[in-house]
Amino acid sequence: MSKTKKDVTIYDIAAQLDISVATVSRALRDDPVVSDKTKKRVFELAEKNGYQANQFARSLRQQHTNTIGVIIPRLNSYFMATVIAGIENVANQAGYNLIISQSSESAEREGINVRTMFNNRVDGLLVSLSYLTSNLEPFEKFAKKNIPVIFFDRTPESSSFTNIRINNVQAGYEATKHLLSQGRRRIAHVTISSTQSIYKERFLGYAMALAEFGIPLDKSLIYLADLSMESGTDAAKHLLSLPTRPDAVFVVNDNCAAGLVIGLKAKGIRVPEDIAVVGFNDDPVSRIVEPNLTSIHYPGHQMGELAARSLINHLTGAGDIMLTQTILLRSDLVIRQSSGVPVPSR
Template identity: 40%
Template sequence: MKKEKATIHDIARKLNITASTVSRALKDHPRISAETKKAVQKAAVKLNYQPNNIAAALRNGKSNIIGIIVPTADRTFFSSVVRGIEEIANTAKYNVMICQTYDNFDKEVSTVEALLNARVDGIIVSHGKETQNFEHFLKVKERGIPIILFDRSNDELEVSNVVIDDFLGAYKATEHLVQQGCKRIAHFTNARKISIFKERLRGYREALLDNGLKFDESLVVDSNLQLEDGRSSMEQLLKRKDIPDGVFSSSAYGILGAMQVLKEKGFKVPEDVALVGFSNEPFTSFTEPPLSTVDQHPMRMGNAAAEIFLEEMAAKDKKFIPQKIVLKPELIIRQSSLRKKPN
């Protein structure tokens, strides 16, 4: 159990110089001679020196760590965003610390607290479904540390955020269903207080109206959008006398549940009911038939969030004007909604 904890002082002692010089030499300070630098490098390797980031963090007031908070990391959407953040962050010498809230509000609050205490230099977060109160995020901002929201956001909050144009995504998806001949299109949504779902609902509605169909509130089903919810929502719709001939779901699992129920009951997809979901999770491409979906470009979203963070860090002190980046979603058309052969 050897605990070799070589510090710059050990290097200094070995070379008969001071820690200051060692510190400067290691950072390639111009006022240190090339000779000394080489000697220090060599000694550092020899003593197996590892910088103590904690000490540096204490002194500098920055830890070079970005905290990332997501509801869960096991959705490809979120893990891809994380990857996008890392791409940018790593090149700027930042490390990331990923925390999961499991959509639990209390856990979200305590996580923010923990990251703050860990003195992260910034926080990038997609908040949980339960989150109505945003004080914990404001607190971060007031502490002067950058906070950037992605995907799930809140316009009233004066912080930077990166989102996709949910309205447009939903609009495209719905319009596509109309073009495929659907006349009665249902919509699965969730907690309408959350901006992304509100926007998607709005896009769905506008697309209907713009295409000469009417918006029927009774075709909008509110649920938690998980697999089981999608199933029960579909079952509920199938009890009607005028069952829908198309469904646009605000989630990937929701539409999967719908498809399962439809097939179990003998309906054909897309002939009887055409389906389009949201979030291009991998599994949507290997269901039968493969599911059409709205791709959110998660990697780009992560890149953008990290870039905003870096800009905010650079602009430190000057007051930074929160910026909003809106990415364009892409409709990916697969078998589940394709009735007509493209000419």
């Protein structure tokens, strides 16, 4: 096995140029205190020798890593991909690296990831919580060391951290109200049994809209799924087995809604004529399933950019910025065929 060549260090460069490592170090970081002549010599030799700074030595000394940790539940949704793209945009621009890891919707795995990020001394953390996270204890370490943590989308119910999300109550309200305004009165709700407030809030919006129309909440119309496509199909079966069928369903997630639509159609139910459906997230799947899904759209890319930008501001910003804040992004109902409104075909 061929011997790996040693890396070239600033010591090598200093020796070859017969100057001190300090000057080399400064030259490489373009410190104005170094003369242009010397800089040029250093740059050229560094380039020639393929010098690469050793990040560990640097991090060890500087006590920061220029790295941002990102922890998300799953990599496989279009929405998350969009958010991450937004984060990357901003982070790369500002010279930060990203470490991404997924909790796979497990609170335990999430805890491990948080710990790993902590050990790797990320400068800050961007997190969207798993379904099952119930305590924020793993994040306390960050708070204690004054390392900023920002939650986005699936944010904790209450905490001393910054949150970036949409108004889920309102979104749930709008989705439900839309169905009500279509004349639907028996509206089911498919959601997940989760500690995540985001789903509780959507439910709350749903309940509020019903209340506004004087419709009592019917527990039998609430179906708890895991929000997979398959669980949507199961939800369809369940809802159809009810003594009195619903005439509409509000699902908290498009994938699941798509499964639901497929399940309904398989049983000969017409969507939206017999049962109208509204989803959530405006995933591309909403434009593939037939009929296309009415859904709640909200800006993932922007959310990612905002989260990253806020974090980096915390990191570089002067002044006391550890204060709690919640940033609310706007969400919109996108009306398509599944909710029973005639949409002009293009």
